[in-house]
Amino acid sequence: MPNDMLAPGIQGGRLSPDAYARNFSDLHPPMDDHEALVAADRCYFCHDAPCMDACPTTIDIPLFIREISTGVPTAAAKTIFAQNIMGGMCARVCPTETLCEEVCVRETAEHEPVQIGRLQRYATDALMATGEHPFSRAADTGKRVAVVGAGPAGMSAAHRLAMHGHSVTVFDARPKPGGLNEYGIAAYKAPDGFAQAEVDWLMKIGGIEVKHDSPIGADMTLESLKAEFDAVFLAIGLRGVNALRAEGENLQNVEDAVDFIARLRQAEDLASVPVGRNVIVIGGGMTAVDAAVQSKLLGAEHVTMVYRREKACMGASEFEQELATSKGVQIIYAAAPVKVLGDTAVEAVEFAYTRDNNGTLELTEETFILPADQLFKAIGQRLDGAPDGLEIEGGKIRVNDSGQTSDPKVWAGGDCATGGDDLTVTAVAEGRDAAEDINAKLSAEG
């Protein structure tokens, strides 16, 4: 082992191979049959269950848990996939503690909800392990739909459209499908190549072609797609990254957290991913937590997350914050960077504490300096490269309740569109619902 936690600067190979494997194994390991039966047994099969309402894809949770408890996890999986074709990934990445499990009546009763997320994984794993795809495609309609973006929204829409018999071509800017599932979430949430396996399994419906390295923009425009296809679904995500707007931001080793996360996810060998001894992550959302925790897991000695507002405003859930601190990440609340210090590369960051003055955040005189040899910015993404001619609202493509944009031939969903809360599960729901609307419109056209 050439390096360790104490090696200065940005280094790879800080840990032993065992430590890498351990650190990046499943955050929530799969349940075995016994665990699943015991966990399923706790579900009360509530009437009009609150968990269902809290699920953006409205999975019939009591039903699928009852199917698990009666020994038929494959039936449970079909219940899940009927609502959410990416139920496997959602079981891994959903912040269940703020969705279904938060409103579970056993959370009310005993402060210990039914483990819905893990049960969902148990069921979906069981069916996916058979290699079978539970849905079949309707007869070819002769209609062609373009989907731009192979992330959760795009693939969800593609699947539902293909199921209805339409021919779908998915265009994606990256070399692999999956979008944020593949490039944007912490490695320990979906290890063992699950994102690709899920796309492969989903594609078994047939009628979907994916074209990689095909960004919308210069060569392929919305106009050309509209000319070639009967409908277009845009699921391009938020490709732009917000700037820090602090002096020194352009020093070396100051990087967007999303790039670090993507690099880590694509690394063949985690020892090849260098990480600083002192790492600072600026931001308070899931991306910030994912970057901070993974820095720590790669062997950084000190990792500090700095968030400019109070804890209560933080985008990352309580569970995520606790995960971060349990891994050794320090979280500093109500502080904002004022200057990135260093000669050519970042050496330290100066922060000022903030205060909330009637809704306006202002810097106080109280400042502090943290040493840093790596600085990750995770202060939000924004829409970048949206096609011209679509109405934008609040920085996102405006859509109606059915996901239709201001252009009647174009729909949009996922992070790039208005509505939703930038979660995988929301993207899946929006993709599905837009597909249903597209199908209705195309069917009406005859």
Place this chain on the structure above:
Amino acid sequence: MADLTSNFIGIKSPNPFWLASAPPTDKEYNVRRAFEAGWGGVVWKTLGEDGPPVVNVNGPRYGAIFGGDRRLIGLNNIELITDRPLQQNLREIKAVKRDYPDRAVVVSLMVPCEEEAWKTILPVVEETGADGIELNFGCPHGMAERGMGSAVGQVPEYIEMVTRWCKQTTRMPVIVQPTPNITDIRKPAEAAHRGGADAVSLINTINSIVSVDLDNFAPEPTIDGWGAHGGYCGPAVKPIALNMVAEIARNPETANLPISGIGGVTTWRDAAEFMALGAGNVQVCTAAMTYGFKVVQEMISGLSEYMDERGITSTAEIVGRAVPNVKDWQDLNLNYIAKAKIDQDKCIACGRCFAACEDTSHQAITMSDDRVFEVQNDECVACNLCVNVCPVEGCITMEAQAPGTIDERTGKVVSDKYENWTTHPNNPSGKMCNVMPDG
């Protein structure tokens, strides 16, 4: 700590908790462990006549059904009476009784329905120093096919006949164990009484097929692809047993016949319920087979606390106390009006009461958009289903309406008069059909 000593038909034991005749009492090793754990007595697993012992199947003997969390609530067995030599059992009974003189040791017996067979075995059992015998007319499987067990218990005349043989032959108290696999438990109990039985013990197991293997399409437990009905016991049979005990206790012909209560006794509370319905003591099997002998310690401490809290000084004070309150349906007061009441502080908003009431009952519970569940008194018939399906104990209760108040469902004033079906105007054979219930 309350005095739990028990005197059942002259057989004394430090507490009223006996182990029933069953696998846990098949041999000295187990019985010694049981007594060390605190059991007040045992009924030794049924002995057969001398000669080659019975044989058991060599595949599974038990099957089960489960409640939540795989809690065993019903157990079925196809095991026969003891498959060990008679002489060995007798030696062990004698040794155990010698070493535990304060504990009750009763011996269960099952021999062919012939006077000679019974007159042969009784003296050798008496010689062990056992405190009494229990005549196994209960087991519904295997031995019944050979004319013993429940085959005898299903014919009151045979019960009376064999009981009489035994009473004529032995000085030991005779407990008759009839089978529950009949239509009217009072008949076999009356027969035992006529035959001179000192007591009855019930229930033995209920004929059952506990489950079916859906891959091989065979009943379970499955022996080489086939299955046979077995005897069902455990918590699931308790309600059936309680009713049978109560039927005997309130039958004038058998009202003074002591009863040893058996059937799903799992906790002190179950035991107290059996005793309240007329059982002088209880016998336990499935609870011990599920959790081991230590469960008796909870039964002892629980019953003791219960008695202390109520100033009850002897178990005899509990026995039969609920019997006067067991009535026929036609005796129930039709002027008693209750309504369900939901404690909103305890409610966890699962909505099961709503689903049950709305889908299957009286549409007397409403659900608001924010999941508040409320009883509609003008629809509630007090059926109690909501109480039964609610996962939170004490969240939904049945509240009696005070006389003089209005029952919102009928619009009538709640009467303080006791009136039942026999006097109801809708009763075609009513005795006083000209009297209106509200007077």
